[in-house]
Amino acid sequence: MTMPLKAKTRPVEAYIALFGKVARRKDLLAGGYTAWNVKQAVSSGRIRCVSRGYYALPDASPLDLHFARHQARRTCFTKAEELGLWIIKPPPQPHVAAAHGRPVPGCLVHRVSGGQTLLDVLRQCVKCGAEVEALAVLESAVVLRQCTIQDLREAFSGREDTAGRAIIDMIDPQSQSIAETVGRYHIRKAGFNVQAQFYIKDVGHLDLLVEGVLGVETDGKRFHDTPEGWEEDLRRDNLLVIKGKWCLRIPAKVVLYHPELMTRWVRQALEMINHAQNPS
Structure with missing residues (x-):
């Protein structure tokens, strides 16, 4: 912005x-x-x-008018959502910027004077949100070409920006969706090696490849819940079996809202693969 x-x-x-x-x-x-x-x-x-x-x-909207009547504007995750950046879930209360710093009914107030740039909003997200929430927003800003990684590095160059720099180091500009970003984050945090957008001949790119042996597809409704998407998924799944590749297909809502279940499935699948490759 x-x-x-x-x-x-x-x-x-x-x-x-x-x-x-x-x-x-x-x-x-x-x-x-x-x-x-x-x-x-x-x-x-x-x-x-x-x-x-x-x-x-x-x-x-009535919400925009409510903000204006209290001399407030959208900011932080609320502004990021308006800009089309990736938000795991909207905050319980809208985040607003107000120079006066006074309470705004139903809102979380950031005391902000003057205008805001996109980078100002991203800095607020890092301060306010969990690491994975901030990663989703920052990574989407790069993927959607609203800023560059270099822009982020310059914006988070201060002594107080250690957390921001750690998040920037996690960014993958090739990410295709918020589900892929969040899935990659949680699987790595669980201690597994993860490659994103791994290419397999005749199949195409897998969202994630875990420990070099297990594919993970993070399926959202937008691209998969259509006749064409269903047929393409069948084609890819059949070719993966023919090529001897293991793959989990995990709904995006599980990845985003129940990551502990996703990581449990990944761990169980890796155990099965290890048993199949190394029978006792």
Whole structure:
């Protein structure tokens, strides 16, 4: 989330859309608009003033209006979700940034003055969330090309950024999904060697290869719960059997919300493989 470019000929409402559904007056003025531009947009009904210094699009959600009325904005995991980054699950309370630092009903408040960049939001995620939650967000920012690993290294170069640098070292830019990222994290934490996007001739890439012998496919509904996805999975599974490759196919919801079950299956499968290869 880089700060929007100068307004130039862009309508006020289009500029607000770059921030989401609500923008601060100071951001509009910094973008090159005048108080008269803003007043005209309000008079014509293209935007509305919802709180002192905050302007919203007509289709702004009740939640966005709630934030604006308390001089607050989305931040941290709540902003990351709005940006389309990978979130394991939304936080119990929306995270908001507010310069005043006062409580906002139903929200977790971060005291933030001035604008926020994407890297500011990512730093908040590292401070607020569990390691795996922050990894999912940071890795998706790289995978979705919203920033680079070098950008992250520069942003997390301070003495207080040890945890952030450790997470950056875990990032795999080739990850294809949040389930793959989370699965890789938990299986490695369980003590196993993991290779991501391992290529097998005629089959394609496995999401994960554990200890060089066990494939793990982390299946989400988007790509697998379709007639075409089902047929492709059958083709790949048949070829894996023909090639003598073991593979677990684990639903994404298990990977994301029950990782202990996933790692138990992985451990049990590896024990079976070891027994098959080394019968007593």
